[in-house]
Amino acid sequence: MSVRLAIVEDNAGFRESLVRMLNDAPGFSCAQAYRTAEEALRGIPNASPDVVLMDINLPGMSGVECVRRLHAVVPPVRVIMLTVYENTENIYAALKAGASGYILKRTSPAKLLEAIRDVVDGGAPMSSAIARKVVLSFQAQPPVGGNVENLSSREQEVLDMLAKGYLYKEISDQLDLGLGTIKTYVRRIYEKLHVQSRTEAVIKYLGQENPKER
Numbered sequence: 001m002s003v004r005l006a007i008v009e010d011n012a013g014f015r016e017s018l019v020r021m022l023n024d025a026p027g028f029s030c031a032q033a034y035r036t037a038e039e040a041l042r043g044i045p046n047a048s049p050d051v052v053l054m055d056i057n058l059p060g061m062s063g064v065e066c067v068r069r070l071h072a073v074v075p076p077v078r079v080i081m082l083t084v085y086e087n088t089e090n091i092y093a094a095l096k097a098g099a100s101g102y103i104l105k106r107t108s109p110a111k112l113l114e115a116i117r118d119v120v121d122g123g124a125p126m127s128s129a130i131a132r133k134v135v136l137s138f139q140a141q142p143p144v145g146g147n148v149e150n151l152s153s154r155e156q157e158v159l160d161m162l163a164k165g166y167l168y169k170e171i172s173d174q175l176d177l178g179l180g181t182i183k184t185y186v187r188r189i190y191e192k193l194h195v196q197s198r199t200e201a202v203i204k205y206l207g208q209e210n211p212k213e214r
């Protein structure tokens with residue numbers, strides 16, 4: 001089944017290259033490409049793509065605000081921020097608005113396609129540089145508590161890799177486990193920590209010492 005995408009990007013050259021890359025990739029298609037957030041808000045609700053690739057710095061309304069408004073009218077839509085900005089303020093604003101992932105524009109096409117597949121499978125992909133910033137920021141915050149001690153050693157291992165920004169497929173390869181098994185571990189982690197997303201799980205995980213490092 002093909003993953004249907006929409007792009008919101010004001011740079012014409014980058015937008016067109018993304019459209020070509022996605023349409024040339026097996027299992028992906030891009031039928032909608034918008035220059036502004038305002039255009040996207042008019043078109044995306046009717047087009048119902050599986051995933052939206054969203055820039056932050058758009059003319060007029062910002063990409064973050066566009067994500068917030070999209071989720072108000074089409075809650076199931078998954079949005080990956082695809083941007084050059086890697087400061088924590090933009091990252092948190094985008095995730096809080098409802099973005100499912102945060103990827104830098106310099107990411108290779110292969111990694112971007114992996115990230116899109118990951119978010120379709122319920123993941124929350126982040127570029128490694130972004131993941132490091134998130135980890136460092138959370139480590140600098142006061143502990144928030146949690147139930148990490150209730151996780152099995154394998155679940156802690158999976159959560160540690162999630163916190164470092166690994167995609168589900170990368171975790172599967174690193175641990176030599178099936179993708180379905182990794183998804184099962186992630187679901188159990190969410191249940192045990194009483195969270196709904198990777199970001200919430202990482203916050204709880206980094207809010208206390210890593211048991212493996214004690």
